[in-house]
Amino acid sequence: MHVDTLTFVFAMARGEPEPLTRHRTKAAVPFGGKYRVIDFTLANCLHSGLRQILVLTQYKSHSLHKHLRDAWSLFNPQLGEFITPVPPQMRDGIGWYRGALDALRQNRYLIERSPASQVMLLDGGLVYRMDYAELIDFHREQGAAVTCALRRQEDAAAGGAGLGIACDAAGRIIGMTLAPDTDPDPDPAQQTPAGVEAPLGAYVIDKALLLSRLDRLAAAEASAVDPASVDEGAPGAFPGVWADIGRHLLAPLIPEQAVFGYRFGGERGRVTPDRYWADLGSIDAYFRANMALLEAEPPLDLYQPDWNILTYQGQFPPARTVPGSVSGTEGIFVNSMLAAGSVIHGGGVSHSVLFPQVQVDDGAIVDEAILFEGVRVGAGAQIRRCICDKDVVIPAGAKIGFDRGEDEARFFVSPQGIVVIPKGQRL
Known part of the structure; x- marks a missing residue:
């Protein structure tokens, strides 16, 4: 068990596919006949030895909280294991979470009191299988301050924040671009270089560095934004996890710290490298992803015996x-x-x-x-x-x-x- 890693799973936003998210957050959307979307991220954590997990919730979170209680009350708190939902605690104000980094800032006390030396940040609204233990090992091997899991550029069409990440031959991240449709003020002279990859939705960052960056971001926000002008009445109405972390956390660190990219779908790790990744960013994408499970050889392997996807199953009679x-x-x-x-x-x-x-x-x-x-x-x-x-x-x-x-x-x-x-x- 990776006792020195504290994991945050972001499950705050309404997200797509609308209208399936009209009554539930994206992470709680049913998928594949029996699962919820968040089950894939949590199963990855379970099999990777990550047992200290905080799930950040906000938008219409009752369905998700109930599912976490029914399906994921399997860790032993006596051994320091937990999966705990954390809605806005409003410890330093009465505001909702206004983004991924603001959610981390509002829960700084949970990071400070954890004995972990590093923090893992995961998007709970994605469907994929991955051995996070190998990502953490790679992070340590490289002596990295931050490691970002990357997927192939052609997979970017499946959805995401429009971030493009370029690495050198050693895997160190040397540049980042935002696609014009997600960057409110794109630089026409800055083109996405050939060979860029896209963020997967999983990051590892040293705890001390994360706390330092949260302090700097809080100070910059306090000096630049009048708190009375911030609309805090729309929980879930904020930038996506990738755009928020990429723009405000990752990009400023690239020239200052050892920031590395870990390529998803390689041979490292214990999960079958099916290289499947989907963010279900529209009804059409959601429909295709479910129909793909019916193929003779589906792109997502649900049947690997040592990487089963856990969920809640009611005590129903057989079909x-x-x-x-x-x-x-x-x-x-x-x-x-x-x-x-x-x-x-x-x-x-x-x-x-x-x-x-x-x-x-x-x-x-x-x-x-x-x-x-x-x-x-x-x-x-x-x-x-x-x-x-x-x-x-x-x-x-x-x-x-x-x-x-x-x-x-x-x-x-x-x-x-x-x-x-x-x-x-x-x-």
């Missing part, structure tokens, strides 16, 4: 298919994920992801759909390329996903035609 009560037709499912408690009553499910306690009634057809917990599809209904949030009820005979104009009149429809039916809606 099953049964003949329809009227038609007598057998319930079938083809190339789909079917979670516990789900029952297909004579309906058909194809290329879909079903969360727990879903019911598909007699003659209903579900094709290329994601059905959250408690969804019911009525007899004879047909839905395709659709995401149904929790407890949605589709009435008998309904057709959704066939007429874009009709769907747009009632629901959110993504640019690629994915229909999203909001939580609890009974049509």
Whole structure:
């Protein structure tokens, strides 16, 4: 166990994919038939020996707090292990977290009292598998003050802060750029150099250096900003984790300190190097990521026996298919994920992801759909390329996903035609 590493997981912002984040923070969005997004970051911590974890929460955090209690109350506090949610404590004011670094500043006392010598900063809104122990070992081997995990440049299209990071042959970071769409005042003369990589969303920084930088940032903010002018009434309305840390923490340290990049997806570490990374930054990206799990060889390996992804699973009966009560037709499912408690009553499910306690009634057809917990599809209904949030009820005979104009009149429809039916809606 890395007892000398204190871990912060950022799970504060609403984020995308909207409208799935209308009732929950991004880190609590269901994924892959049984998981929540944050489960992947926390599983990485568990398998990497990181057992001192503070989860910074804010936007509509009840669902996330409940999930942390139910799924992740497995560490032993008698051994100094913990996973603790930390909403804004307002110890030095009445403000919400206004960004990743402000959240760290407001919780400075937790950093100070920790015996750790280094701090790990993780984005809890991403889906990937990684052995953080190797990142920490690399940080020590290089004698680095800060180490930033990096992913390939071509993966930047999957989402992120628009940060470009360039390293020398030894892996030391020598430059950083912000893409024009994320930099409010881009320098036309500063172009992203060839061979740049993008931040993954994981950083290791020496504790003393982090405290020093937080002091400098606080002092600069106090001298430049009138506290009365800061809008603190919109929890979650702040820059992304990567942009905040990259612009205000990492960039100023590059010319002053040994700042290194650790390349994600290498051969180091105990996790299968599937090199999968996604930030689920839109409904279309979220839909594609779930559908990719249905491929014959999915890009994200959920089946590595020594790197299982933990989550909360209710005490539901086994999933099953049964003949329809009227038609007598057998319930079938083809190339789909079917979670516990789900029952297909004579309906058909194809290329879909079903969360727990879903019911598909007699003659209903579900094709290329994601059905959250408690969804019911009525007899004879047909839905395709659709995401149904929790407890949605589709009435008998309904057709959704066939007429874009009709769907747009009632629901959110993504640019690629994915229909999203909001939580609890009974049509």
